[in-house]
Amino acid sequence: MANIIYKNMPDMNEGRKRVQKPNTIIYDYEPSEKLISKFKGKKVYISTYGCQANIRDEETILGILSTIDMERTLNPIEADIAILNTCAVRENAEDKVYGEIGEFKAIKAKNKELILMLCGCMVEQKHIIEFVLEKYPQVDVIFGTHNIHDLLKILDDFILKHKRYVDVSSKEGDIIENLPVTRIDNYKAFVNISYGCDKFCTYCIVPYTRGKERSRNIKDILKECKELVDSGYQEITLLGQNVDSYGKDLDDGTNFAILLEEVAKLGIPRLRFLTSYPSDFKDDVIDVIAKYDNIMKYIHLPIQSGSDSVLKRMGRRYTSEEYLALVDRIRAKIPNIALSTDIIVGFPNETYEEFLKTIEISRKVDYTSAFTFIYSPRKGTPAAKLVDNVTYEEKSKRFKELVDALAIDFNKHANEMVGKTYEVLVESVSKKNKEMLSGYPYNNKVVHFKGDESLIGKIVKVKITENHLYSLLGEIVNE
Numbered sequence: 001m002a003n004i005i006y007k008n009m010p011d012m013n014e015g016r017k018r019v020q021k022p023n024t025i026i027y028d029y030e031p032s033e034k035l036i037s038k039f040k041g042k043k044v045y046i047s048t049y050g051c052q053a054n055i056r057d058e059e060t061i062l063g064i065l066s067t068i069d070m071e072r073t074l075n076p077i078e079a080d081i082a083i084l085n086t087c088a089v090r091e092n093a094e095d096k097v098y099g100e101i102g103e104f105k106a107i108k109a110k111n112k113e114l115i116l117m118l119c120g121c122m123v124e125q126k127h128i129i130e131f132v133l134e135k136y137p138q139v140d141v142i143f144g145t146h147n148i149h150d151l152l153k154i155l156d157d158f159i160l161k162h163k164r165y166v167d168v169s170s171k172e173g174d175i176i177e178n179l180p181v182t183r184i185d186n187y188k189a190f191v192n193i194s195y196g197c198d199k200f201c202t203y204c205i206v207p208y209t210r211g212k213e214r215s216r217n218i219k220d221i222l223k224e225c226k227e228l229v230d231s232g233y234q235e236i237t238l239l240g241q242n243v244d245s246y247g248k249d250l251d252d253g254t255n256f257a258i259l260l261e262e263v264a265k266l267g268i269p270r271l272r273f274l275t276s277y278p279s280d281f282k283d284d285v286i287d288v289i290a291k292y293d294n295i296m297k298y299i300h301l302p303i304q305s306g307s308d309s310v311l312k313r314m315g316r317r318y319t320s321e322e323y324l325a326l327v328d329r330i331r332a333k334i335p336n337i338a339l340s341t342d343i344i345v346g347f348p349n350e351t352y353e354e355f356l357k358t359i360e361i362s363r364k365v366d367y368t369s370a371f372t373f374i375y376s377p378r379k380g381t382p383a384a385k386l387v388d389n390v391t392y393e394e395k396s397k398r399f400k401e402l403v404d405a406l407a408i409d410f411n412k413h414a415n416e417m418v419g420k421t422y423e424v425l426v427e428s429v430s431k432k433n434k435e436m437l438s439g440y441p442y443n444n445k446v447v448h449f450k451g452d453e454s455l456i457g458k459i460v461k462v463k464i465t466e467n468h469l470y471s472l473l474g475e476i477v478n479e
């Protein structure tokens with residue numbers, strides 16, 4: 001271990017703290033001539049796992065590296081720097097990363113100059129860093145979610161000292177404005193409205209890896225959104241682990257309803273937001289969604305479980321009854337709303353009866369789509385300390401039962417779409433058939449239809465012709 005520079009190491013006890021107020025830091029780093037001459041025209045490969053927060057971080061990392069004139073490559077073999085931007089939310093997310101780190105052994109054997117970097121949520125855990133350093137000599141640099149803005153400084157230092165380098169801290173976190181950004185798409189964009197999470201659901205690693213919940217200033221958010229509107233973007237998604245608590249930490253009277261309305265008024269054709277937390281979701285937000293046509297009538301409202309005792313053990317701050325009452329209030333004002341959710345099956349000691357409550361409430365809510373997960377213990381979280389009396393085999397059985405039950409409503413909603421025409425944002429050429437395009441209507445269901453590549457990034461009208469349960473088939477109509 002002698003040849004490793006430890007600038008900072010993460011610590012989950014530090015990650016639990018919520019003492020420090022965030023600083024707003026304006027990014028104005030001038031890269032050194034040395035760095036520019038070394039990396040000008042060189043290639044960076046980046047592989048991002050996890051959620052939209054990580055995707056948005058990828059765009060910042062690419063933006064920072066573009067200030068030293070690096071270009072992106074999708075081929076790791078031709079990379080000069082390779083970055084794995086990791087996710088820690090479940091064990092299988094981490095396993096995928098280990099798989100990709102493994103592949104770099106052979107790549108580095110061929111390309112000895114390649115600098116392999118790890119960042120993202122996974123390396124916000126000390127035991128993971130220790131394991132990686134021990135097991136994977138091909139990893140050169142590890143940095144965290146809180147110091148992405150230090151990337152060029154870290155790179156400079158690494159080149160100077162030429163030793164394996166770790167700079168990851170657990171802290172409340174700051175807000176960094178004016179960061180360079182290289183957007184992945186030129187028609188849809190993610191905009192952070194807040195960082196971190198203070199909810200500490202007992203199963204979840206995110207509050208430790210992403211720090212304290214902190215809201216960006218409304219004027220900075222609106223400036224970013226306005227620039228996107230002015231450059232012709234079609235869709236903005238406002239991002240926060242809990243968008244509904246936006247502004248709680250600011251003393252300027254703003255809240256999520258005010259922010260959402262201000263962004264809607266900028267005139268972006270489509271506006272979305274992620275993720276909503278049931279007990280923080282306020283009725284004024286419902287009114288704003290109902291009032292503006294450009295806010296998609298779609299809410300991702302994770303329930304996690306339908307059993308009150310499980311919700312309590314998860315540390316979720318609502319009951320199933322309160323959740324249903326919220327859904328009723330939403331549907332009363334926005335009857336055509338599409339609702340989706342996240343559900344965890346097999347939380348420690350979940351009984352079959354408790355599990356059945358999840359199916360029961362899900363059918364009542366009548367979701368259009370859902371993300372379902374088998375509980376995965378995350379080291380250092382309270383739930384991971386529980387002795388669990390449910391076998392993985394039983395959890396897998398429940399998982400399948402849930403998926404089948406949810407599919408009944410998904411299928412019903414998809415069938416209702418057949419014969420109707422929807423505005424669809426065209427996103428890509430279909431993976432399976434080059435003649436087909438894929439895109440999304442307001443409710444985030446994927447629709448495939450024949451069309452020319454030049455339509456990518458445009459909103460077109462598509463008549464739905466067939467329901468394939470998890471996707472739909474349609475045809476472009478000119479009305």
Ligand code: SAH
Pocket residue numbers: 089090203204205206240241242275302304342343344373374375376377378
């Ligand atoms: N802030 C968002 C999303 C967090 S992570 C929210 O609160 O909804 C996305 C989803 O991953 C969560 O909603 C939860 O369903 C799931 N998840 C988080 N930790 C998990 C764990 N330890 N095991 C299984 N699923 C988990």
Ligand code: SF4
Pocket residue numbers: 197198199200201204205206207241242277
């Ligand atoms: Fe995790 Fe809960 Fe925060 Fe979502 S609200 S990020 S599930 S702790």
Ligand code: F3S
Pocket residue numbers: 049050051052053054086087088089120121122205206209210
């Ligand atoms: Fe994963 Fe971190 Fe997002 S753990 S889900 S990348 S916040």
